[in-house]
Amino acid sequence: MQRLIFAFIAGGLFGSGLFISGMTDTTKVQGWLDVFGDWDPTLAFVMGGAIIPMAIAWLFVPGRKPLVGGDFPTPPKPEIGRDLIIGSTLFGFGWGLAGLCPGPSIASLSYGGIGHWVFVAAMIAGMIVAPSLRVTLDRAVPAE
Amino acid sequence: MMNSIPIDWIWGLIGGLLIGTGGAVYLLANGRIMGASGILGGLVDRSGWHSWKERSVFLLGVFLLPIPLYPMYRAVDTHITSNWLVIIAAGLLVGIGTRFANGCTSGHGVCGISRFSLRGIVATVFYILAGGIAVVIFRHMLGVV
Numbered sequence: 001m002q003r004l005i006f007a008f009i010a011g012g013l014f015g016s017g018l019f020i021s022g023m024t025d026t027t028k029v030q031g032w033l034d035v036f037g038d039w040d041p042t043l044a045f046v047m048g049g050a051i052i053p054m055a056i057a058w059l060f061v062p063g064r065k066p067l068v069g070g071d072f073p074t075p076p077k078p079e080i081g082r083d084l085i086i087g088s089t090l091f092g093f094g095w096g097l098a099g100l101c102p103g104p105s106i107a108s109l110s111y112g113g114i115g116h117w118v119f120v121a122a123m124i125a126g127m128i129v130a131p132s133l134r135v136t137l138d139r140a141v142p143a144e
Numbered sequence: 145m146m147n148s149i150p151i152d153w154i155w156g157l158i159g160g161l162l163i164g165t166g167g168a169v170y171l172l173a174n175g176r177i178m179g180a181s182g183i184l185g186g187l188v189d190r191s192g193w194h195s196w197k198e199r200s201v202f203l204l205g206v207f208l209l210p211i212p213l214y215p216m217y218r219a220v221d222t223h224i225t226s227n228w229l230v231i232i233a234a235g236l237l238v239g240i241g242t243r244f245a246n247g248c249t250s251g252h253g254v255c256g257i258s259r260f261s262l263r264g265i266v267a268t269v270f271y272i273l274a275g276g277i278a279v280v281i282f283r284h285m286l287g288v289v
Contacts, residue, residue: 006173007198011205013166014178014250019210019217022152022158027223033275034286042156047253049160050167054258057168060166066175075178078262087174087244088267090253092274094237097230097282097289101181101249102242105235106206111214115224119235126239127188133240135250 003068015107021046024108026099033096082141083134167254174198180206181242189243223287230282245271258266 022028023046031040061072095101100108100119108116158238167178175199183199186192192199214220225231244265247256252271256264283286 003174003198004201006169008201008205010166010170010174010178011202012209013162013169015206016213017159017162017166017208018206019159020162020211021156023159024210024222026225028152030279030283030289033272033279034283035276036280040217042152045153045156046160046163049157050164050254051258053161053168055163056252056258057171058205058259066171067173068175070175074177074263075259076263080263080266083244084246084263084267084269087241087246088270089241090206090237090244091241091248092271093278094234094241095249095271095274096275096278097237099227100234100236101238101250102184103206103250105183106180106203107210109207110211111220112222112224115226115231116222118228119224119231119266122232122235122238124184124188124235126241126245127185128245130240131189134244
């Protein structure tokens with residue numbers, strides 16, 4: 001139960017932060033990416049603001065256990081593989097197209113209108129086909 | 145005096161601090177990485193089904209908590225495009241891309257960069273570059289978005 005309460009608090013902070021920061025406004029995100037147009041630096045303030053508490057949190061991780069039990073996540077292997085590059089590029093392209101990434105697309109469902117529901121549905125469809133696409137890619141271009 | 149700093153930047157910073165605090169709670173209390181695409185993706189492809197309650201409750205918080213905040217914000221308009229083809233293509237790309245890369249702006253960006261993860265930094269460079277290129281092509285060259 002404790003685990004669920006903390007998950008709700010974390011999700012709530014995330015969602016309200018996305019709302020307050022303006023990151024669910026697609027024009028602000030596209031404005032950040034639009035370096036050749038009317039560039040909007042707001043996203044850098046959001047990123048910077050988010051990284052501060054997160055960096056402090058990481059300092060408490062070594063040698064400790066999470067509050068509700070279990071273990072902290074082990075650091076991922078520091079490999080920069082094919083999937084990371086291809087995936088980030090595809091994701092970035094979609095991000096620029098619509099001005100939405102996964103977090104804000106969910107935070108804005110209650111007020112963004114039908115377009116946001118369609119976006120989330122398409123995103124979920126993409127997540128469903130991703131594993132089989134990876135198998136296809138593995139056959140064509142074997143990962144190192 | 146406040147005129148020198150656009151109010152949007154200040155709201156951005158405050159919102160960012162809330163986002164990071166959410167990530168800190170999820171990490172220190174639950175021992176999890178707060179990555180939106182991973183939390184949702186684990187439910188979609190069932191790879192994270194063992195923690196479906198925790199994931200669902202997190203997403204419920206993301207969805208619900210902006211609602212009581214409507215009055216404090218000057219505009220709730222998200223200015224999303226009305227071009228359905230663009231919305232669907234973008235959603236598919238975001239879904240496929242984040243699962244391939246195993247993370248998005250929150251996981252690789254916020255949680256990764258803050259622990260100086262090379263993967264997080266590289267992913268962030270690539271998705272920002274790709275996003276910039278998408279805006280150049282579809283806004284300035286094709287005029288679609």
